[in-house]
Amino acid sequence: MTNGITLSAPEYTDQDFQRLQSIARSQAGICLPATKKALVYSRVSRRVREMQFGSFREYLDFTAGSGGTVEMEKLICALTTNVTGFFREKNHFDHLTTCVMPDLSSGLRKGKRVRIWSAACSTGQEPWSIAMSVASSFPEIANYDFRILATDINSNVVARASAASYGPDELEGIPDKERSSFFRLTDGTYSITDTLRRLPSFRVLNLNAAWPFRGSFSVIFCRNVVIYFDDETREALWKRLADRIEPGGFLYVGHSERVANAKQCGLTNIAPTIYQKEG
Numbered sequence: 013m014t015n016g017i018t019l020s021a022p023e024y025t026d027q028d029f030q031r032l033q034s035i036a037r038s039q040a041g042i043c044l045p046a047t048k049k050a051l052v053y054s055r056v057s058r059r060v061r062e063m064q065f066g067s068f069r070e071y072l073d074f075t076a077g078s079g080g081t082v083e084m085e086k087l088i089c090a091l092t093t094n095v096t097g098f099f100r101e102k103n104h105f106d107h108l109t110t111c112v113m114p115d116l117s118s119g120l121r122k123g124k125r126v127r128i129w130s131a132a133c134s135t136g137q138e139p140w141s142i143a144m145s146v147a148s149s150f151p152e153i154a155n156y157d158f159r160i161l162a163t164d165i166n167s168n169v170v171a172r173a174s175a176a177s178y179g180p181d182e183l184e185g186i187p188d189k190e191r192s193s194f195f196r197l198t199d200g201t202y203s204i205t206d207t208l209r210r211l212p213s214f215r216v217l218n219l220n221a222a223w224p225f226r227g228s229f230s231v232i233f234c235r236n237v238v239i240y241f242d243d244e245t246r247e248a249l250w251k252r253l254a255d256r257i258e259p260g261g262f263l264y265v266g267h268s269e270r271v272a273n274a275k276q277c278g279l280t281n282i283a284p285t286i287y288q289k290e291g
């Protein structure tokens with residue numbers, strides 16, 4: 013109901029779904045299999061109604077037209093899946109703390125610049141888990157040349173990540189020590205402490221478009237995003253990411269993912285879902 017008027021369900025045809033498949037593929041590299049037709053309806057119909065169109069066809073005509081740039085971003089946001097969690101796939105954070113941080117800490121102490129990239133950060137649980145891991149193993153890290161770059165194509169999730177506030181039901185997975193050290197409870201909301209907030213920068217970035225920054229990373233987390241891409245897009249992305257990893261640096265991928273072209277990327281699979289750049 014809107015202002016007492018019941019809005020009928022917007023018309024949604026196979027052709028509309030094909031147009032959405034083509035938009036998701038060309039704008040974000042995301043493949044939407046036929047099995048996702050109903051899911052896509054439930055995600056996008058809200059935008060169709062909010063924009064007061066009676067059918068997906070009208071909505072897509074508007075969005076793909078010259079006046080639809082802002083709406084196109086909103087459509088892409090609606091098409092992404094943002095499931096995440098603190099310390100998800102915890103072995104990566106254990107590896108970061110025990111195997112990577114000792115070298116990175118000694119490099120930082122000698123004046124080295126160290127960067128870690130969370131390349132599909134969703135609502136921020138991944139970059140904040142990285143921040144907690146590095147700050148736990150090197151408490152003075154904020155005084156050194158260290159930053160975490162956290163990016164995602166979805167501007168809504170990037171805004172939430174940057175706000176760094178979470179409800180009690182979202183804290184699952186955070187060890188007690190990190191929860192008490194890095195969160196402050198105010199009015200039922202848990203907020204990341206100021207010291208930790210100095211570590212990450214948040215940006216909207218499409219992994220399958222140009223990257224407007226230079227420089228390389230000691231570690232890249234690119235987890236649970238290439239599952240939405242086709243093989244060709246996936247392999248091209250692995251190569252581009254590998255080219256941005258310093259010799260000896262690390263790439264963490266999601267637990268159902270693998271770098272099929274690891275050798276061509278100069279990466280060695282040193283443990284399940286953990287790759288090291290040669291050099």
Ligand SMILES: C[S@@+](CC[C@H](N)C(=O)[O-])C[C@H]1O[C@@H](n2cnc3c(N)ncnc32)[C@H](O)[C@@H]1O
Nearest residue numbers: 040092095096132134165166218219235236237
């Ligand atoms: C399932 S979440 C994974 C979040 C986190 N990396 C994790 O493993 O918990 C996938 C994220 O990838 C983002 N994404 C999808 N396509 C993308 C693209 N082309 N460029 C950047 N991010 C993308 C989505 O917006 C979503 O937030």
